[in-house]
Amino acid sequence: MAEPVLLDDRPDERHVLRRAAPHLRPHRRALITAVVVGLADSAALVAVAPLVGRATDALDHHDRTGLLVAAGALVALAVVQLGLARSGELLLAKAGENVVRSLRERSVANLASAPLRFLESHRTGELLRRTTGEVAALAAFVRMHLRNLVSATATLVFTLCVLFFYSWQLALVQLVVFVPPALLAMRWFQRDASAAFGGKATAEATVAATFTETLAVREALQTAGGLPGWMRRFGRENAVAVTAARRAVRVENRIDLVSLIEGVALVALLLFGGWQASRGDISIGTVVTFVLASRNLFDSFSDLSQLVGHVQTARTGLARLLDLLAATERVKPAAPAAGSAADLPVRGELRCEGVEYGYQDGTRVLSDVSLAFPAGDRVGVVGETGSGKTTLSKLLCGLYAPDRGTVTFAGADLRELSEAELRRRVVLVPQEVRMVTGTVARNLELVHSAPDRAAMERAVRELGLEDWLRDLGGLDAEVGVRGERLSAGERQIVGLLRAALADPAVLVLDEATADIDPVTAARLEHALDGMSEDRTLIVIAHRPATIARLPRVIRLEQGRVAGRMACGS
Ligand SMILES: Nc1ncnc2c1ncn2[C@@H]1O[C@H](COP(=O)(O)OP(=O)(O)OP(=O)(O)O)[C@@H](O)[C@H]1O
Numbered sequence: 001m002a003e004p005v006l007l008d009d010r011p012d013e014r015h016v017l018r019r020a021a022p023h024l025r026p027h028r029r030a031l032i033t034a035v036v037v038g039l040a041d042s043a044a045l046v047a048v049a050p051l052v053g054r055a056t057d058a059l060d061h062h063d064r065t066g067l068l069v070a071a072g073a074l075v076a077l078a079v080v081q082l083g084l085a086r087s088g089e090l091l092l093a094k095a096g097e098n099v100v101r102s103l104r105e106r107s108v109a110n111l112a113s114a115p116l117r118f119l120e121s122h123r124t125g126e127l128l129r130r131t132t133g134e135v136a137a138l139a140a141f142v143r144m145h146l147r148n149l150v151s152a153t154a155t156l157v158f159t160l161c162v163l164f165f166y167s168w169q170l171a172l173v174q175l176v177v178f179v180p181p182a183l184l185a186m187r188w189f190q191r192d193a194s195a196a197f198g199g200k201a202t203a204e205a206t207v208a209a210t211f212t213e214t215l216a217v218r219e220a221l222q223t224a225g226g227l228p229g230w231m232r233r234f235g236r237e238n239a240v241a242v243t244a245a246r247r248a249v250r251v252e253n254r255i256d257l258v259s260l261i262e263g264v265a266l267v268a269l270l271l272f273g274g275w276q277a278s279r280g281d282i283s284i285g286t287v288v289t290f291v292l293a294s295r296n297l298f299d300s301f302s303d304l305s306q307l308v309g310h311v312q313t314a315r316t317g318l319a320r321l322l323d324l325l326a327a328t329e330r331v332k333p334a335a336p337a338a339g340s341a342a343d344l345p346v347r348g349e350l351r352c353e354g355v356e357y358g359y360q361d362g363t364r365v366l367s368d369v370s371l372a373f374p375a376g377d378r379v380g381v382v383g384e385t386g387s388g389k390t391t392l393s394k395l396l397c398g399l400y401a402p403d404r405g406t407v408t409f410a411g412a413d414l415r416e417l418s419e420a421e422l423r424r425r426v427v428l429v430p431q432e433v434r435m436v437t438g439t440v441a442r443n444l445e446l447v448h449s450a451p452d453r454a455a456m457e458r459a460v461r462e463l464g465l466e467d468w469l470r471d472l473g474g475l476d477a478e479v480g481v482r483g484e485r486l487s488a489g490e491r492q493i494v495g496l497l498r499a500a501l502a503d504p505a506v507l508v509l510d511e512a513t514a515d516i517d518p519v520t521a522a523r524l525e526h527a528l529d530g531m532s533e534d535r536t537l538i539v540i541a542h543r544p545a546t547i548a549r550l551p552r553v554i555r556l557e558q559g560r561v562a563g564r565m566a567c568g569s
Helices: 016-046 048-060 064-113 116-120 124-144 146-166 168-216 218-224 227-278 284-331 389-396 419-425 440-444 453-462 466-472 488-502 518-531 544-549
Strands: 350-358 364-373 378-383 404-409 426-429 506-510 536-540 552-557 560-566
Touching: 016 048, 016 064, 016 146, 016 284, 048 064, 048 146, 048 284, 064 124, 064 146, 064 284, 116 284, 124 146, 124 168, 124 284, 146 168, 146 284, 168 218, 168 227, 168 284, 218 227, 227 284, 350 389, 364 389, 364 404, 364 560, 378 389, 378 544, 389 426, 389 506, 389 536, 419 426, 426 488, 440 453, 440 488, 453 466, 453 488, 466 488, 488 506, 488 518, 518 536, 518 544
Parallel strands: 378 536, 378 552, 426 506, 506 536
Antiparallel strands: 350 364, 350 404, 552 560
8 A cells, every 4th residue: 555645743843934935935025125124114213222312411411402413313213113114014914925825825726636545644624724724823923923023033133232332231231130031931931832832733623623524424423323422522622622722821921931030130230320320431321222222122022022922833833834735745646748648539448457555544445456448338336335446436537546556548547647638538426426515507617627607508408407407496506505405316416417517538427325316316317328428437336227227347346356247238
């Protein structure tokens, strides 16, 4: 069995920005402009403290001109800073939103084209959480915190430059009293942040996955009485999620210690600065500059410490999203060689040779299956439940790639055909036809040929389904949430219509096992006759009536071809 590529529960968070670089590159100009404007905004903010210091010294020395110049500069700075702050915020939000939008599009596109084996190896809720939850968390970070992150970092660096420029002794006192204890508090936070936030994200993903499955199997749970047991399981997972969330909050609270350290540092600054000023080593204005600049220092440090939690959440989300992108890139079918389908005939023989296949739990489902379906063949595949019929149908359509052996159409390996070429050759109508919420027409649009209404009406006529569609309410009839207003047989009729619109050389129909009323069954059979005039028809047959109508039948037993027989007309 080929090893399936799996998502990592706790993907590596190191160098996450470097790994995200290819996704940032297309937006680099906008990002750089936004960051430069953000830096100018911070520089303007930091310049306020020295200007107030200047004004204080001018006042102290009764220098009216100096006072007026400093006051004028302060007013000008306030106006410039207002403009910079607003445009910086807008530019950064716009650039960040564009990055998030392209990540969202990429992950959805990758998932949509991911092989079935990859999708089946993961719980739907987990994939949903990565493509919606993590992207939403990133978008929220960009909208609310990215600008603060840039401005707090820049303000911190610029303020340190100002402090050292004015008095390295005072700056040192400030740094020694404030920075080491504050860093220790931060370190304490960071030590457990990754595990706490990662644990929270994983627990939430599990709850989301189980919740999604609850909706999918609600009917079975209610009818079979499994609801209490299922709810107990959900309760356990929910409790784990709550514990993980509490732990994340406790870890986040550790950074509140920084406020206490700030107070101590300000007292130290006033005492030491006042002593130096009284000795005439520095001016009063310098002490004022320091007090104001220290506020900038503390504020930006506190902003950064508040942001650490959000940065960590965004980092975890980004790592999980990059893991999804990397995994889906790895399983992406290789692009077919140029011209590989150019010589491929429209009709041809579908053949599988020595095919083996197994799911990820290690069981071999198909062994050494070799079958040939010449163009125009009409054949049924029968076998007991679990004998591998559905698996074979997915292999014949290229939805699964065999672990060993080949499946070819007119001599071309299905793996080497593009999705569009493949769907023009082989189409599967599965046992359970998936539908989207909306109208019949909306559901028929889901084929590669992008059919218009005239094409849909033509297909309905060709399959003799006019009465059925009229009774339903026409192409604009609503089918309910994911098609729940239609019976399993009617959903298969929609599947057949889709297949007719795709116009494939080979149609593989996995007959619905759910009870189909005789009228719908007759409609399906009639429609099938309408479809299969000049194309190959392979039916995974469950109904005796269907088997009787087919000229030959292949029997599968425990994943092997156990017999071929001619029957029917
Ligand atoms: N997605 C999957 N993951 C793991 N095992 C699977 C998966 N799908 C099918 N199987 C297993 O593969 C085996 C063959 O299943 P398959 O659905 O192909 O049989 P089948 O002959 O079509 O059965 P039925 O007539 O009930 O539809 C079964 O043992 C089944 O449990």
